[in-house]
Amino acid sequence: MLSRVADSIYWTSRYIERAENVARFLDVNLHLHLDLPVATGEQWEPMVYITGDYKRFIERYGSATRENVIQFLAFDLENPNSIHSCLRAARDNARSIREIIPSEMWEQVNTFYLMVSDAARRGDVMDAPHDFFTRVKMASHLYTGLTVTCMPHSEGWHFCRLGRLIERADKTSRILDVKYFLLLPSVTDVGSTFDAIQWAALLRSASAYEAYRKRYGRIAPDRVVQFLLLDREFPRAVLYCLDRTQDSLHAISQTPEGAFTNAAEQRCGQLLAELAYADVVQVIRGGLHEFLDAFQAKLNRVGDAIFDTYFAHWPMPNRAVS
Amino acid sequence: MTFDSYDPGEFYDELFEETGKARPGAELLVQMINSLDEGELRQRQAAAERALYNMGITFNVYGDTAGTERIFPFDLIPRIVDAREWDWLEQGLKQRIRALNLFIDDIYHDQKVLKDRIIPEHVIQSAKSLRPQCAGLNPPRGVWCHVTGTDLVRDRDGQYYVLEDNLRCPSGVSYVLENREVMKRTFPQVFEASKVRPVVDYPMRLLDMLQYMAPAGVLSPKVVVLTPGSFNSAYFEHSFLAQQMGVELVEGRDLLVDNGYVVMRTTKGFERVDVIYRRIDDDFLDPKSFRADSMLGVPGVMDVYRAGRVALANAPGTGIADDKVIYAYVPKLIKYYLDQDAIIPNVPTFVCWDDSERDHVLANLDKMVVKAANESGGYGMLVGPHASEADRATFAELVKANPRNYIGQPTLSLSRVPTIVDDHFEGRHVDLRPYILYGEDIYVLPGGLTRVALKKGSLVVNSSQGGGSKDTWVVTAPVTRP
Numbered sequence: 001m002l003s004r005v006a007d008s009i010y011w012t013s014r015y016i017e018r019a020e021n022v023a024r025f026l027d028v029n030l031h032l033h034l035d036l037p038v039a040t041g042e043q044w045e046p047m048v049y050i051t052g053d054y055k056r057f058i059e060r061y062g063s064a065t066r067e068n069v070i071q072f073l074a075f076d077l078e079n080p081n082s083i084h085s086c087l088r089a090a091r092d093n094a095r096s097i098r099e100i101i102p103s104e105m106w107e108q109v110n111t112f113y114l115m116v117s118d119a120a121r122r123g124d125v126m127d128a129p130h131d132f133f134t135r136v137k138m139a140s141h142l143y144t145g146l147t148v149t150c151m152p153h154s155e156g157w158h159f160c161r162l163g164r165l166i167e168r169a170d171k172t173s174r175i176l177d178v179k180y181f182l183l184l185p186s187v188t189d190v191g192s193t194f195d196a197i198q199w200a201a202l203l204r205s206a207s208a209y210e211a212y213r214k215r216y217g218r219i220a221p222d223r224v225v226q227f228l229l230l231d232r233e234f235p236r237a238v239l240y241c242l243d244r245t246q247d248s249l250h251a252i253s254q255t256p257e258g259a260f261t262n263a264a265e266q267r268c269g270q271l272l273a274e275l276a277y278a279d280v281v282q283v284i285r286g287g288l289h290e291f292l293d294a295f296q297a298k299l300n301r302v303g304d305a306i307f308d309t310y311f312a313h314w315p316m317p318n319r320a321v322s
Numbered sequence: 323m324t325f326d327s328y329d330p331g332e333f334y335d336e337l338f339e340e341t342g343k344a345r346p347g348a349e350l351l352v353q354m355i356n357s358l359d360e361g362e363l364r365q366r367q368a369a370a371e372r373a374l375y376n377m378g379i380t381f382n383v384y385g386d387t388a389g390t391e392r393i394f395p396f397d398l399i400p401r402i403v404d405a406r407e408w409d410w411l412e413q414g415l416k417q418r419i420r421a422l423n424l425f426i427d428d429i430y431h432d433q434k435v436l437k438d439r440i441i442p443e444h445v446i447q448s449a450k451s452l453r454p455q456c457a458g459l460n461p462p463r464g465v466w467c468h469v470t471g472t473d474l475v476r477d478r479d480g481q482y483y484v485l486e487d488n489l490r491c492p493s494g495v496s497y498v499l500e501n502r503e504v505m506k507r508t509f510p511q512v513f514e515a516s517k518v519r520p521v522v523d524y525p526m527r528l529l530d531m532l533q534y535m536a537p538a539g540v541l542s543p544k545v546v547v548l549t550p551g552s553f554n555s556a557y558f559e560h561s562f563l564a565q566q567m568g569v570e571l572v573e574g575r576d577l578l579v580d581n582g583y584v585v586m587r588t589t590k591g592f593e594r595v596d597v598i599y600r601r602i603d604d605d606f607l608d609p610k611s612f613r614a615d616s617m618l619g620v621p622g623v624m625d626v627y628r629a630g631r632v633a634l635a636n637a638p639g640t641g642i643a644d645d646k647v648i649y650a651y652v653p654k655l656i657k658y659y660l661d662q663d664a665i666i667p668n669v670p671t672f673v674c675w676d677d678s679e680r681d682h683v684l685a686n687l688d689k690m691v692v693k694a695a696n697e698s699g700g701y702g703m704l705v706g707p708h709a710s711e712a713d714r715a716t717f718a719e720l721v722k723a724n725p726r727n728y729i730g731q732p733t734l735s736l737s738r739v740p741t742i743v744d745d746h747f748e749g750r751h752v753d754l755r756p757y758i759l760y761g762e763d764i765y766v767l768p769g770g771l772t773r774v775a776l777k778k779g780s781l782v783v784n785s786s787q788g789g790g791s792k793d794t795w796v797v798t799a800p801v802t803r804p
Contacts, residue, residue: 001589001590002570002589003588003589004572004575095552096552098561099564099571311587311589
């Protein structure tokens with residue numbers, strides 16, 4: 001398969017997954033405020049931390065009001081990580097491989113893009129923001145479903161899955177990170193009803209609330225971390241994502257499990273082992289934020305290695321990577 | 323909707339000799355259409371357009387950021403060419419391509435044609451499409467113009483002329499193939515009875531030709547189609563041809579020169595490429611040899627090509643033969659290289675670098691078509707009889723400022739084909755672009771692309787200027803009329 005084609009498949013999926021996750025954070029935050037004591041005020045700044053665009057946001061918007069944050073994260077084309085920008089990038093990628101991917105996939109990416117740009121143009125999303133974010137999530141699910149049911153599960157499909165899983169692992173870890181440091185107004189709130197509501201909101205943003213309840217019942221911060229970070233079966237959990245990332249890497253290279261033939265497999269395997277043998281209590285005691293920060297850096301290095309191994313063969317032409 | 327009252331008018335009509343009298347070969351089609359229920363033809367036309375849209379037969383509109391794709395307008399009434407007439411055209415096209423190939427080879431080698439004063443040296447030296455970098459090149463199998471689209475027109479008296487030679491990257495063949503698929507669904511019975519010559523094998527013949535050009539000793543040559551990318555207006559065709567041939571569609575950034583060979587970047591590493599069917603212009607092909615600012619090409623590909631380690635189709639430099647001033651000399655070139663008279667005549671052409679011919683053009687601007695030597699797509703031309711006084715004056719200045727760059731031709735009364743206009747038929751002017759492959763033999767695709775000027779009275783058939791297309795049937799006429 002041409003490297004450019006593999007690269008475009010990978011990024012189409014990554015951008016769509018990114019758009020879905022942004023919709024998830026925003027939607028949950030909207031709901032969260034309906035359940036919180038009035039005095040706490042709305043917390044929109046953390047949303048901008050999650051996507052890692054705080055500086056750009058403050059420069060352009062100043063204050064983190066609900067309208068500003070939603071505009072910035074959902075529709076601002078100057079923000080490369082907004083839902084709108086993600087869909088535009090996904091569409092550009094998909095368009096260049098239109099003849100290679102199943103036509104249903106292309107049509108879904110195109111329809112998805114048109115839906116978002118239409119909403120951006122109408123500018124009335126604030127009237128019913130939940131409807132919009134639900135549509136974004138469902139459109140992403142439809143895309144993912146089409147990749148699973150319409151695409152041969154060969155090399156291209158594995159690149160598609162890699163993009164989705166790496167993006168999802170990154171975003172789940174960021175959701176956890178932000179909650180731990182920013183959603184808590186003070187230490188005394190830990191364990192309060194207020195705290196439970198926030199952890200529940202966090203689980204909901206990863207569609208994990210019901211699954212968590214079935215597994216653990218009562219909401220306890222260490223178990224939420226265990227579930228979102230280290231669960232092997234929940235499909236938005238970081239460990240799950242990494243485990244399947246490893247499967248896809250080995251399916252592409254045909255290297256047996258437990259061995260590696262390139263840096264992507266090596267780094268992914270190392271990171272997977274680190275998580276697989278991690279103990280949640282130790283992780284929290286050692287500092288969840290530090291752990292997650294280090295994890296994100298290592299995950300980026302897996303992504304870089306995929307790029308070096310499969311997409312970039314030196315000398316490379318000029319290329320912009322987000 | 324019937325042809326009963328269709329009036330061919332004062333033009334040569336491709337389907338009718340006169341009102342009510344179809345030409346041999348067209349009778350079956352005319353009978354069938356006349357027998358359709360009211361409204362059915364328009365339903366079939368709508369179904370055909372829908373089919374084209376769903377098949378993705380679209381072209382991109384430049385400058386449209388919303389990514390709108392439009393279908394190339396298509397009219398259901400085909401142009402019909404009698405088989406005997408076609409066989410004659412085919413001979414003429416083969417003769418012309420053979421001579422032009424010899425001419426290109428001569429220009430980049432000994433230039434005997436200049437020494438023998440068949441064509442003035444300054445005309446060659448001043449041609450924008452001359453590529454001095456190609457001097458001394460020996461393309462595989464001696465073939466320069468692998469794929470040609472030659473534009474033919476017919477005048478009022480029914481005489482065919484060659485209007486233009488397109489030896490660079492002629493496009494449009496995908497429309498021929500897709501239009502035919504739609505027509506086979508729309509009029510299956512007439513097809514069977516009319517014995518229309520097939521076009522479906524074009525991609526296979528194209529692939530055979532490309533593989534034939536591969537460097538010696540390569541057992542299963544790797545062929546790729548090189549496109550400028552998905553924003554090019556002909557991207558649909560590039561991807562279509564790659565898909566039909568079952569070869570990789572690549573962009574310049576997918577290719578590089580490694581260790582003296584052209585390779586493509588794949589997820590399994592570099593893979594060698596033997597033949598490149600390139601759909602980008604010479605200028606953009608190799609920033610090391612041609613335009614240094616090109617981001618579309620492959621740096622160093624020309625060196626590999628010179629060393630015979632990759633084949634390019636068409637060869638760089640072929641544009642010299644479709645300069646519109648050099649066109650004027652093609653009948654002489656045929657005589658010179660093949661010692662034959664041209665089978666299909668040229669349109670009488672006045673070259674403006676020549677003082678007396680320029681005077682003639684300027685004195686008759688209101689009757690002539692004036693064209694820039696190096697433009698295509700219907701740009702840079704003046705259709706005198708349809709132009710305003712001011713446009714003619716502007717063009718006269720252009721011609722005087724740069725006489726080498728212009729030719730003048732009498733305005734032909736292009737032939738017409740009945741075309742669906744609302745609820746009836748009207749004649750619309752057409753041209754014809756057959757596609758020619760030069761490989762082990764020369765192959766002419768039977769029929770080709772009939773472009774139709776959909777605007778009433780218009781003579782400009784280019785898709786960028788309100789043109790559409792029709793299917794072209796080469797039919798064996800029944801021996802006895804029904």
